[in-house]
Amino acid sequence: MKVLITGGAGFIGSNFVHYMLDRYPGYHFINLDALTYAGNLENLKAIQSNENYTFVKGSITDSKLVDSLFEQGVQAVVHFAAESHVDRSILEPDVFVKTNVLGTQVLLDAARKYSVQKFVHVSTDEVYGSLGETGLFTEETPLAPNSPYSASKAGSDLLARAYFETFGLPVNITRCSNNYGPYQFPEKLIPLIIANALNDRPLPVYGDGLNIRDWLYVEDHCSAIDLVMHQGVNGEVYNIGGNNERTNIHIVKAILEQLGKPEILIQFVKDRPGHDRRYGIDPTKITKELGWQPKHNFETGIEATIRWYLNNQDWWKRIQSGEYQAYFQEQYSSR
Numbered sequence: 001m002k003v004l005i006t007g008g009a010g011f012i013g014s015n016f017v018h019y020m021l022d023r024y025p026g027y028h029f030i031n032l033d034a035l036t037y038a039g040n041l042e043n044l045k046a047i048q049s050n051e052n053y054t055f056v057k058g059s060i061t062d063s064k065l066v067d068s069l070f071e072q073g074v075q076a077v078v079h080f081a082a083e084s085h086v087d088r089s090i091l092e093p094d095v096f097v098k099t100n101v102l103g104t105q106v107l108l109d110a111a112r113k114y115s116v117q118k119f120v121h122v123s124t125d126e127v128y129g130s131l132g133e134t135g136l137f138t139e140e141t142p143l144a145p146n147s148p149y150s151a152s153k154a155g156s157d158l159l160a161r162a163y164f165e166t167f168g169l170p171v172n173i174t175r176c177s178n179n180y181g182p183y184q185f186p187e188k189l190i191p192l193i194i195a196n197a198l199n200d201r202p203l204p205v206y207g208d209g210l211n212i213r214d215w216l217y218v219e220d221h222c223s224a225i226d227l228v229m230h231q232g233v234n235g236e237v238y239n240i241g242g243n244n245e246r247t248n249i250h251i252v253k254a255i256l257e258q259l260g261k262p263e264i265l266i267q268f269v270k271d272r273p274g275h276d277r278r279y280g281i282d283p284t285k286i287t288k289e290l291g292w293q294p295k296h297n298f299e300t301g302i303e304a305t306i307r308w309y310l311n312n313q314d315w316w317k318r319i320q321s322g323e324y325q326a327y328f329q330e331q332y333s334s335r
């Protein structure tokens with residue numbers, strides 16, 4: 001089978017490429033990635049000369065390029081490519097609409113034109129908006145995105161749904177909770193806290209630190225997408241989550257404890273506008289219908305993640321310079 005993976009140089013996409021190459025030696029994977037600030041070919045160094053893997057640098061918004069890839073006989077698409085950082089979407093919403101909405105539409109059109117057998121659209125629980133103190137997001141929860149990022153993802157979800165309803169394209173949509181693990185760009189909470197704590201730098205925590213997210217180790221997200229790609233019922237949405245709800249401050253303190261660093265490094269900063277209070281996901285459908293089970297709980301996952309960041313300091317130190325450094329200053333220095 002020939003599989004097109006978009007955004008495979010990013011955090012989850014690169015974990016997925018590794019996961020699938022190990023698991024399916026008879027498949028060929030084409031990775032289309034524009035290599036924005038979030039894309040990093042270092043994540044894929046170990047498999048760059050694998051004969052079952054081809055990297056193509058380019059944008060999902062480039063319909064000519066996308067068509068040329070489908071002409072090579074792509075049978076399935078797993079679509080990760082996106083602008084993915086909420087804070088950046090507040091600074092620059094337009095690029096989120098271009099990549100996440102228009103880029104998805106270009107891919108859906110090509111998938112339709114070339115009659116692919118499966119199109120997995122990788123989305124997020126953030127499209128459901130914010131929860132109160134109780135309740136969980138199910139696949140029936142109405143979409144109520146609150147940030148330009150989640151609104152652009154919700155727009156792409158609705159397009160994917162419409163291509164199933166209107167054209168019968170074999171689409172699945174997955175909506176996963178917050179991921180963490182190897183290769184995550186150090187602007188997201190967990191790698192940011194690990195990297196800053198190791199450098200004895202301040203650890204910025206939004207608001208009162210009591211926002212709640214459900215956390216899933218990235219490999220468990222990969223195994224869920226693999227199942228959906230092979231067994232998902234066309235047109236269905238699958239929520240993916242780890243039943244690991246934690247406040248942000250709990251996460252920060254857990255990391256400090258494991259690294260033996262003092263809590264004095266914690267610095268509360270002005271809350272993000274429109275900051276959703278709580279996300280919690282009900283993964284019953286994928287568990288019951290496709291037999292998915294995560295392998296990691298939060299404690300084993302965070303331990304593995306910290307170990308990875310300790311063993312791969314060159315990887316994140318190189319990133320924590322240049323353009324990212326300037327962005328980080330702009331985000332946090334004035335607060």
Ligand code: NAD
Pocket residue numbers: 006007008009010011012013032033034035036037038039040058059060061079080081082083084085099103122123124125153175176177178179180185
């Ligand atoms: P990421 O930002 O680490 O990676 C995104 C990748 O997409 C990068 O490699 C980037 O270069 C590439 N890209 C961006 N614009 C592109 C374009 N126009 N054409 C081609 N490639 C482009 O993101 P991630 O955290 O790995 O998330 C991947 C997907 O999973 C996203 O769709 C995101 O919405 C979704 N998701 C993420 C999480 C999470 O916790 N990180 C949770 C649920 C869902």
